[in-house]
Amino acid sequence: MTLVVRYLFISLLLLTGCVSNENQYQGYIFGTYYNIKISDSPNLNTIQSSIDLKLREIDMLFSNYKSESYLMRFNRKEKQATNDDFTNLLDHSIEICKFVNQNFNIFAGSLVNLWGFGPVKRMSVPEEDDIENIIPKGCDSSDNDHLEIDFSAIAKGYAVDEIARLLDDQNLNNYFIDIGGEILVKGNKIKSPWIICIENPDTQNSKPIECLSKKDNEKYMAVATSGDYRNFFTLDNKRYSHTINPKTGFPISNNLTSVSVALPGQFRHAGDADALATALNVMGLKEGFEFAVNNSIAALFIFRSEGEFSIRMTPSFEDIIH
Secondary structure, eight states: OBOOEEOOHHHHHHHHSSOOOSEEEEEEETTEEEEEEEOSSSOOHHHHHHHHHHHHHHHHHHOSSSTTSHHHHHHTTOOOOOOHHHHHHHHHHHHHHHHTTTSSOGGGHHHHHHTTOSSSOOSSOOOHHHHHTTSOOSSOGGGOTTSOOOOTTTHHHHHHHHHHHHHHHTTOOOEEEEETTEEEEESOOSSSOOOEEEOOSOTTOOSOSEEEOOOTTOSEEEEEEEESSSSEEEETTEEEESOBOTTTSSBOOSSEEEEEEEEEESSOOHHHHHHHHHHHHHHOHHHHHHHHHHTTOEEEEEEEETTEEEEEEOHHHHTTBO
């Protein structure tokens, strides 16, 4: 997934009018950055090392770039001990796949690799027969045992939830977690709410599309975005998105630029927001918007219309605009 939600430091200064006083923990993981702010504690010397350790553990479970990760060995059918975290995310991903009518499917890993959006890049369009042979057959493991798994559309969100769990276990109640654009907030800043801004895809316009904040009666809010304008390749003047439709085997081709999903509530749901944003992006504007409205999902759709960017948001999303 291309992640286009950003916690914009410049925008934040403009919004708050002051420099943040929160304790900040930063680093690099999963080929991207992480930025964590905690506002309800003194500087905790052990937090940085605990965060880094947990993120490395997750990376070695779900990475499709590290040859010795649990996932890569699983895809190679190597014998290894059962890992409960891996099994739980696998099972939960299957549940989401069924909920969104296969528009999110971790068994599309073979397709992702065939199209060159995995570790090995390519600059040609695959043969249709090759594509047809590796389209997932539903959501269940038993029907897709011959295919590779790819957790890319949920793993970063899952990692956000796991870091939140780590902070919760230390009785921290006010924090902001951003891993490569997948975000979860709990509580508030020292003197104001956490604010999450949706990046404008127009490179000539630095003003965010919208900014969100969590309501006081909600414990958490997760935000994730799926978009195509940062990760694609062009061949023979045709643009190929990195997001694969797991039901057709081809990159999505619609007028959507990105879909952002916000899940406020009493539980940590960054992983779910991650997967749902991908699914809605695959569905396209009409089907995705209807699905989001019918299931009370807070979603913002950015799409191209007559050469310009337009937006459409569900009622649930309108309700959390800052």
